[in-house]
Structures are given as C-alpha cells and as structure tokens.
Amino acid sequence: MDTVLLEMKEHIATITINRPKALNALSTEVLEDLNTALAQVCATKSIYALIITGAGDKSFVAGADIAEMKDKNVDEAATYGRFGNQIFRRIENFRCPVIAAINGFALGGGCELACACDIRIAADNAVFGQPEVGLGITPGFGGTQRLARLVGAGPAKEMIFTGRNIKADKALAIGLVNSVVPHDELMAAAEKMAANIAKNAPIAVANAKTAINEGLQTNIDAGINIEVKAFSACFATEDQRTGMNAFVNKEKVDAFAN
Numbered sequence: 001m002d003t004v005l006l007e008m009k010e011h012i013a014t015i016t017i018n019r020p021k022a023l024n025a026l027s028t029e030v031l032e033d034l035n036t037a038l039a040q041v042c043a044t045k046s047i048y049a050l051i052i053t054g055a056g057d058k059s060f061v062a063g064a065d066i067a068e069m070k071d072k073n074v075d076e077a078a079t080y081g082r083f084g085n086q087i088f089r090r091i092e093n094f095r096c097p098v099i100a101a102i103n104g105f106a107l108g109g110g111c112e113l114a115c116a117c118d119i120r121i122a123a124d125n126a127v128f129g130q131p132e133v134g135l136g137i138t139p140g141f142g143g144t145q146r147l148a149r150l151v152g153a154g155p156a157k158e159m160i161f162t163g164r165n166i167k168a169d170k171a172l173a174i175g176l177v178n179s180v181v182p183h184d185e186l187m188a189a190a191e192k193m194a195a196n197i198a199k200n201a202p203i204a205v206a207n208a209k210t211a212i213n214e215g216l217q218t219n220i221d222a223g224i225n226i227e228v229k230a231f232s233a234c235f236a237t238e239d240q241r242t243g244m245n246a247f248v249n250k251e252k253v254d255a256f257a258n
C-alpha cells in the first residue's frame with residue numbers, strides 16, 4: 001500500500017490517506033489501498049474502533065482525483081462511481097465504529113468519505129464542501145444520499161447546488177460534525193473517542209451500530225423489531241454476563257471477552 005498508512009495499536013486502528021502532494025485526492029490507487037487496509041482491519045478481530053484521517057496539516061481528502069476522472073466516458077465513470085461507493089458502503093457497514101478525524105479540506109469525495117463514517121471530529125481548520133457541480137458533475141461517492149440524511153435536505157441541497165464550502169463551525173451548527181477541536185488536538189480527541197468505544201462490549205457496540213443503520217432505512221415498527229433482535233442477541237454473549245454481574249456485584253469490568 002503506497003498511498004494509505006495503516007497502524008493498529010491495542011484495540012484501535014488508524015488508516016491515514018497518504019497522498020499529501022495531491023491533498024489526499026482519491027485516485028483509483030488510493031481507493032484500492034483503502035480497500036486493502038479496510039480488509040486488514042476487518043480481519044484483525046481485536047480491533048474495536050477505526051479512525052480514518054488524512055496525511056499532512058492541510059487536507060483530509062480534497063475529493064476524487066479530478067485529473068484521473070476528466071477523460072472518463074459514461075461507462076468508465078459508472079465503474080469508478082460504483083467502486084468508490086462500494087468502499088464507502090463498506091465503511092458505513094464496517095463491523096466496528098469508524099471515526100473520521102478531519103484535518104483540513106473535506107471536499108467532494110472527502111466530504112462523502114467523512115459522511116460514510118459513524119462519527120466526525122473536525123479540526124478547527126476543516127473545510128467542507130461538495131463542489132462537484134462547478135466541475136460539471138454531481139457528487140458521485142454518496143454525497144446526494146448521505147449528506148441529506150445527516151443534515152437534512154435543505155442544508156444538503158444548499159451545499160450541493162451552490163458548491164460553496166463551509167467552515168468547521170458551520171459544519172458543527174448543521175450537524176455535519178460531532179465536534180470541533182483545535183487542529184493540534186485532533187488525533188488525541190479521535191483516539192480518546194475510539195478508546196471510549198473500545199472499552200465497551202464489542203458485540204453490543206456492533207449490534208447497536210447495525211440497529212441504528214438498519215433502523216434509519218425503515219419505519220419505526222420495523223426498526224423496533226431490528227432493535228429487539230440486536231438487544232436479545234446480546235444475551236447469548238459472555239460480555240452480557242460479565243457486564244451485568246459486575247454491576248450487581250458493584251465491581252468494574254476489567255475487560256470484555258470479545
């Protein structure tokens with residue numbers, strides 16, 4: 001993997017998109033490397049939280065690679081769009097929570113990558129935007145779908161139709177990010193959040209993620225059924241016995257089994 005760095009430490013993995021000279025733009029090579037890194041993290045069962053960030057001080061990801069895209073025909077563009085979407089969907093459905101640590105530009109595919117993650121923490125220099133219509137295209141890696149689901153149709157349409165960027169404080173105000181922190185505290189904040197997640201029962205966290213994601217696709221009654229399934233399945237785990245016995249015995253859980 002030349003364009004993506006992967007670090008795995010205790011229960012937390014960090015994937016860094018590492019193409020700073022092109023502001024971490026998502027070329028096919030970057031997407032392929034990202035896919036490979038995701039597969040490695042997925043196969044490492046001791047990892048309970050994943051952080052995705054960009055290399056350098058300036059950019060998370062400045063979008064899909066415009067130079068690579070510009071000569072594509074309709075079929076090639078569809079193949080590229082499907083590939084990006086397949087990877088971002090993999091992130092959305094990843095078996096553990098994924099935190100985007102947004103360290104600068106999150107434009108086009110970069111904003112879409114952030115939206116595919118479960119939690120977004122932005123540095124105070126972060127800039128968000130969907131500038132695609134200014135390039136003569138629509139967002140292509142989920143921007144027309146996830147952004148509206150996250151912030152509502154009005155703000156999403158404003159961002160997508162105007163192509164204008166917004167700063168971190170505005171992104172926080174519209175609910176696009178969970179929090180904004182000083183740039184030099186970004187990774188510490190993401191790691192703290194990841195550690196807070198990783199100390200909990202991993203199957204319970206994973207079941208909760210599935211229930212939220214699947215529930216958002218359906219009506220409330222079907223959603224409640226999804227929740228009952230997720231909740232009751234936890235009672236087949238050692239972690240449920242560990243967690244509840246610790247509570248009634250007034251003890252702390254040292255570590256969950258799974």
Ligand code: CAA
Nearest residue numbers: 021022023025062063064065066107108109131139140141
């Ligand atoms: N694709 C390819 N190369 C990119 C890129 C991108 N999306 N964004 C930046 N780069 C490259 C630049 O071409 C430049 O390369 P060279 O040094 O070889 O010239 C290098 O990164 C540094 O960029 P700038 O000199 O432009 O840096 P800047 O600080 O002046 O501007 C910026 C920063 C505002 C982010 C500007 O680079 C920019 O507007 N980038 C494009 C953003 C964009 O339009 N993203 C959407 C892409 S389309 C998309 O993502 C479709 C989709 O939904 C899948």
